Amino acid sequence: MNIIERRKIWFALSGAVIAIGLIIGLFSGINLGIDFTGGALMEIEVHQELPVSEIREIVNEFDPNANINLLGRDRTIVQIRSTIDFDNQERLEIFGKFQEKYDLDLKEDFLRAQQFGPAVGREIQNRALISVLISALGMLAYITFRFELRFGFAAITALIHDILIVIAVYSIFRIPINAPFVAAVLTILGYSINDTIVVFDRIRENLKFMKKNNYEQVANDSIKQTIVRSINTSVTTLITIVALYVLGVEQIRQFALPLIAGVVSGTYSSIFIASPVWVMLKEMQAKKTSYNPNPETK
Amino acid sequence: MRVKNAIIFILLIALVSLAAFTALFGLEVGDRSIRPISQSMKQGLDLQGGVYVVYEAKTNLTGVELDRTIDQTIGIFNRRVNALGLTEPIIVREGDKRIRVELPGVENAQEAIDLIGQTAQLRFITFDGEEVLTGANVRKAEVNFVDGSPSVGLELDSEGANSFSEATGRLDRDYAPRAQERTIFIVLDDEVISDPVVTERITGGRANITGRFSMEYASNLATLIRGGALPVDLEEIESSTITATLGVNALNRSVQAAQIGIILVLLFMLVYYRLPGIVANLALVIYILIVLGTLVALNATLTLPGIAALILSVGMAVDANVIIFERLKEELRAGKTIRASIDSGFKRAFRTIIDANITTLIAGMVLYQFGTGPIRGFAVTLIVGIIASMFTAIVITKFILKLLVGMNLTKNNKLFGA
Numbered sequence: 001m002n003i004i005e006r007r008k009i010w011f012a013l014s015g016a017v018i019a020i021g022l023i024i025g026l027f028s029g030i031n032l033g034i035d036f037t038g039g040a041l042m043e044i045e046v047h048q049e050l051p052v053s054e055i056r057e058i059v060n061e062f063d064p065n066a067n068i069n070l071l072g073r074d075r076t077i078v079q080i081r082s083t084i085d086f087d088n089q090e091r092l093e094i095f096g097k098f099q100e101k102y103d104l105d106l107k108e109d110f111l112r113a114q115q116f117g118p119a120v121g122r123e124i125q126n127r128a129l130i131s132v133l134i135s136a137l138g139m140l141a142y143i144t145f146r147f148e149l150r151f152g153f154a155a156i157t158a159l160i161h162d163i164l165i166v167i168a169v170y171s172i173f174r175i176p177i178n179a180p181f182v183a184a185v186l187t188i189l190g191y192s193i194n195d196t197i198v199v200f201d202r203i204r205e206n207l208k209f210m211k212k213n214n215y216e217q218v219a220n221d222s223i224k225q226t227i228v229r230s231i232n233t234s235v236t237t238l239i240t241i242v243a244l245y246v247l248g249v250e251q252i253r254q255f256a257l258p259l260i261a262g263v264v265s266g267t268y269s270s271i272f273i274a275s276p277v278w279v280m281l282k283e284m285q286a287k288k289t290s291y292n293p294n295p296e297t298k
Numbered sequence: 299m300r301v302k303n304a305i306i307f308i309l310l311i312a313l314v315s316l317a318a319f320t321a322l323f324g325l326e327v328g329d330r331s332i333r334p335i336s337q338s339m340k341q342g343l344d345l346q347g348g349v350y351v352v353y354e355a356k357t358n359l360t361g362v363e364l365d366r367t368i369d370q371t372i373g374i375f376n377r378r379v380n381a382l383g384l385t386e387p388i389i390v391r392e393g394d395k396r397i398r399v400e401l402p403g404v405e406n407a408q409e410a411i412d413l414i415g416q417t418a419q420l421r422f423i424t425f426d427g428e429e430v431l432t433g434a435n436v437r438k439a440e441v442n443f444v445d446g447s448p449s450v451g452l453e454l455d456s457e458g459a460n461s462f463s464e465a466t467g468r469l470d471r472d473y474a475p476r477a478q479e480r481t482i483f484i485v486l487d488d489e490v491i492s493d494p495v496v497t498e499r500i501t502g503g504r505a506n507i508t509g510r511f512s513m514e515y516a517s518n519l520a521t522l523i524r525g526g527a528l529p530v531d532l533e534e535i536e537s538s539t540i541t542a543t544l545g546v547n548a549l550n551r552s553v554q555a556a557q558i559g560i561i562l563v564l565l566f567m568l569v570y571y572r573l574p575g576i577v578a579n580l581a582l583v584i585y586i587l588i589v590l591g592t593l594v595a596l597n598a599t600l601t602l603p604g605i606a607a608l609i610l611s612v613g614m615a616v617d618a619n620v621i622i623f624e625r626l627k628e629e630l631r632a633g634k635t636i637r638a639s640i641d642s643g644f645k646r647a648f649r650t651i652i653d654a655n656i657t658t659l660i661a662g663m664v665l666y667q668f669g670t671g672p673i674r675g676f677a678v679t680l681i682v683g684i685i686a687s688m689f690t691a692i693v694i695t696k697f698i699l700k701l702l703v704g705m706n707l708t709k710n711n712k713l714f715g716a
Contacts, residue, residue, distance in 0.1 A: 087534050088351075088411045095408070107406050111544050117535035120352075131668035138660040146653055183603060183665060183673050187680065190661035191614065197654040198621065205646075229617075229624045232570065236563045236620075237613030243559030244609055249548045251344075252555075252606055259610065 003223055004216045007276035014161055014273065021168020030171060033178025036125045038118030039083040042091060043111040046102050049075045058097045062090070071250055077111065081176075085117050128182040132163070135186060139193050147204060150285065154278035155196045158269040162192045162262060165269075169261040180255045188262030191237070195230060196270035202226050203278070215282040219275045227271065234267040303704035310698070314580060317587050335590050336553070342601035342675060343400065345549045347542030349407040350400040351415065352392065353532040368397065370521060370529045375399055377489070378414050396535070407539035415534060420523065422462075423483045425473075430465040430482065431458050439523035441516045442506070448516035449508040450492075450523065459503030467499040484523065491522050552605040559609050560586070563616060571623050577698045578619040585615050585690040592682045603676035611683030618655075618691030622647045636703050644696050651688060659684050 003010075034041055052068055055078055059066050066082040078098070086094065095110050104110075116124075136156060143152040163185055170177055202222035210218050241263065245256035319325070324334040343350055359367055368391055379387045379401065388400040404410045420433030435458025442451040454462055465482075473479035477495050484492040494507045507519065564582065567575040589608065598604070625647045629639035662684060666677035 085535075088408065088415065088537065092408055092412065106408060108541065108543070110408055110539070110541065112538075112540050113408070114538045115534065115536065117354075117533070120536050127668045131664050134668075135661045135664040138664065139657045142657055142660060179669075179673055180603065183669065183676050186661045186665045187607075187610065187676075190658035190680070193657040193661070194614075194617070194654040197657055198650055201650040201653055225628070226624075229620050232620045232624075233614070233617040236566060236616040237610065239562045239566065240559035240609045240613035243555045243562065244552070244606060247551050247555035247558065248606075249551050249602075251548070251602060252552060255603065255606055 002216075002220055003271065004219050004276050004279050007272075007280075010272035010276065014165065014269075018161075018164045018168050021165075021171045025167070025171030028171070028174070031174050031176045033176035033181070034081060034083065034085075034114065034121070035116050035178045036121050036128075037083050038085050038116050038121035039081065040086040040091065040113070040115040041082075042080045042086075042094065042113045043071065044078045044080075044095060044098050044104070045072075045076060045109040045111050046078055046098060046104065047076055047109075048102070050078065050102075055080075058101070059094070061097075062086070062094055085115050087115065091115070124179055128179070131182065132185060132189070135189055139189070143193075143197070143200075147200060150278060150281040151200050151204075154274045154281060155193055155200065157277045158196050158266075158274035159189055159192055161269045161273050162188055162265045165265040166258050166262050169258060173257065175254055175257065180251070181258065184255055184258040184262065187259060188266055191263055192266030192269060195233070195266050196274045198229060199223060199226050199270050199275055200278070203275070213286055215279045215286075219279050223271050223275055230267055230271060234263055237263050300704065300706050303701050307698075307701050307705065310701070311580070314583055314587070318583055321587060321590060335594060338594055339600045340597065341402075341545075341549070342599045342604070343402055343538070343545070344540055344602045345545045345600060346403050347407070347540050347545040348400070348402040348404050349410055349539040350398060350537065351411050351534055352396055352398045352536040353415065354535045355395040355397070356531040356533055357395065359530075364394065367529045368395070371532070372397060373521070374528060375414055377486070384410075397532075403542065405542070407541070411534075411537060411539065415532065421485045423485055424465060424469060425479045425481050425483075428465065430461055433523075435461075436523060439520045441513070441520050444506055444508050447508070448511045448513045449506050450511075450516050450520045452505045452507070452523070454503040454505070456503065459501070462503070462505070463499060463501040466496045469496045470499045486522055492519055548602055549605075552602065552609075556605065556609045556612075560612055563612060567616060567619075573702065574619075574623045574626065574699065577695055577702060578616065578623070580698055581619060581690045581695045582612065582615060584694055585686055586612065588686045588690065589679070589682050592686065593679065596678070596682075598678055599675055601675035603673060604679045607676045607679035607683065611680060611687065614658075615683065615687035615690070618647075618651045618687055619695055621650055621654075622691060622695060640696070640699055640703065644692070648692060651691060655684050655688050 049070065052070070055068050059068060059080055063082040063084050066080050066084075069079040069081070071077040071079050080094070091113050095104075095106065098104055099106065099109075136159060139159070140152045140156055143155055166185060166188060167177075169175075170181065175181075199222055202225055203218055206218045206222050206225075238260065241256050241259050245253055245260060248256060320332055321335045324337070325332045353371075355364075355368060355371065357364065357367060372389055372391065375389050375397065376387075379389065379399070384401050384404055386402055388398070390398050392398045399414060401407075401410055420436065421429055422431035423429055431454065435454050436452060437455050437458075438451070438453035440451055441448055443449065469480045469482075480496045481493050482496060483490050484494070492507060494509075511519070560582075564579045567578045567582070569575070571578060589611065593600070593604075622643060625643035626639050629643045630636065634642065659681065662677050662680040666674055666681065669677055
């Protein structure tokens with residue numbers, strides 16, 4: 001199969017997924033976690049599935065815009081997410097309303113509460129952005145040092161692709177973007193670059209035997225030689241993450257889903273994005289240097 | 299040679315099994331015992347339940363004065379936390395104006411936050427239980443010298459001055475000769491920090507607590523009285539509480555996910571790679587032991603994201619083995635002998651593994667540098683995992699593979715997946 005030749009198909013496919021995700025994101029608004037926006041989250045076990053309207057009645061008093069979810073196997077856990085950073089007193093007051101109405105126990109039934117001031121949210125957001133940028137630059141530098149700048153650019157293109165895909169998945173499934181999201185993205189960066197490097201390493205090796213500057217052929221051969229490894233590695237990684245997703249608790253599932261998307265995207269991008277982009281960059285370079293009296297330049 | 303290799307191989311399997319058993323269930327030999335890993339690791343708040351709060355001081359103070367204010371606040375927090383009788387609380391300054399309080403395993407998390415963050419309760423109580431003053435009445439408390447020895451001078455507001463003069467007057471009048479009944483207890487959060495005896499009626503809102511105080515004692519006492527009210531307004535800027543039940547549930551389900559995930563990966567490797575698969579699986583078990591052992595040695599805290607990273611890293615750790623085995627197959631197909639294939643396969647896979655893992659390591663280190671709390675736990679596990687996976691693939695897999703080949707069990711390349 002000539003993967004490189006059909007690159008337009010792959011680019012279009014990725015472009016479509018990203019576009020759908022971003023459009024949905026633009027229309028319904030990206031769902032930012034409270035650690036990014038500032039706010040509070042509370043989870044209360046009420047031992048019965050309550051109609052949301054009944055919960056809304058209680059919560060409206062504190063924040064009419066709060067987000068209400070029912071969690072747990074029997075949907076008996078009420079989750080309230082607000083962009084108001086209720087302090088401890090206010091949280092106890094809100095719980096008190098539930099306690100009174102449904103006869104709850106403060107020790108047992110107030111499962112979880114989290115609160116982030118708005119300034120902290122901005123800080124976490126900035127730190128997240130900086131860390132993604134620094135990792136990308138560090139990887140670019142390392143690849144340029146070990147390989148060549150064009151490999152670096154191609155790898156970074158694949159990384160940006162993966163991040164966009166993951167953001168698209170987040171916005172399609174309306175998962176809040178929060179600090180674990182950043183950890184997931186950085187893990188995906190690591191995984192994806194790892195995958196890409198294995199293909200590029202093979203290209204680097206095969207370049208020695210290249211005939212007539214046929215970069216397309218080299219890339220295709222290298223992909224063919226490494227594809228079993230790429231698939232097997234993503235299979236073993238996926239096995240573990242899917243186990244986490246299926247068996248894990250809510251917080252872990254929120255983290256596992258983007259990782260699943262990221263691992264699939266990372267494997268896909270090293271084959272269908274990074275390698276074709278590298279070939280394009282090399283062919284552009286070859287055209288530029290075709291006036292060069294010394295055709296040996298790579 | 300064959301016998302020797304076989305013995306080493308069997309010893310290795312026995313050793314790994316013993317280590318794995320110890321890690322899972324612990325071990326008792328005579329009066330020495332090793333606890334299982336799950337018990338010897340510190341658990342994060344998300345696993346054992348508990349509470350953390352980050353407070354920010356609302357103040358324009360800087361430098362030494364800020365340091366002193368923060369230190370005082372931490373001191374007050376410490377006393378309150380100790381009064382709750384909690385184990386292993388963590389109270390640290392974070393950055394300039396922030397204080398992080400972590401209370402693992404606290405049963406009533408919401409109330410605990412409430413108690414710690416409240417403005418303190420400093421009370422002056424007479425022998426017969428009358429409350430004379432509260433912290434709000436004390437304007438100043440500082441060390442001064444009476445007859446050349448250190449004492450604590452108090453300055454009260456007008457309301458405090460009135461009730462203090464009234465109370466001391468009454469004590470002086472009613473209990474003239476008896477020192478015990480003339481005592482005023484200064485109580486901070488239910489703890490008596492001083493019990494001076496009234497010598498005369500005190501008017502005008504100024505009083506001295508004297509005794510054979512050392513400078514240090516007097517200064518501490520002044521700080522305590524002053525600190526009755528927190529020295530600065532605090533804002534709760536970040537907090538999280540989790541019940542222990544929720545934490546335990548998270549731990550159990552993650553461990554279950556880990557077990558099933560690992561078993562499936564082991565099966566996959568066995569079915570797909572056969573003989574090398576066994577080697578890879580042995581290496582994988584060793585890998586998991588190394589990672590867990592390192593985390594215990596680093597005294598790392600086990601968090602939910604940390605467990606996720608651990609499970610994820612198992613999937614990824616197989617990668618280096620997969621790279622090696624795929625190379626091995628290629629070499630075998632090219633017509634080389636098994637021994638030659640192992641040598642050249644490892645040599646060629648080595649560079650790939652290093653390059654691929656160093657880039658992942660970069661992501662892990664950045665994550666550690668910029669992450670907070672649980673994210674850091676994730677990063678540490680990831681970093682330890684990457685280094686351990688390189689080590690097991692390059693050193694241990696090679697060692698076991700050579701051992702197996704040395705046993706001359708088979709000349710059948712099919713068993714190597716080729």
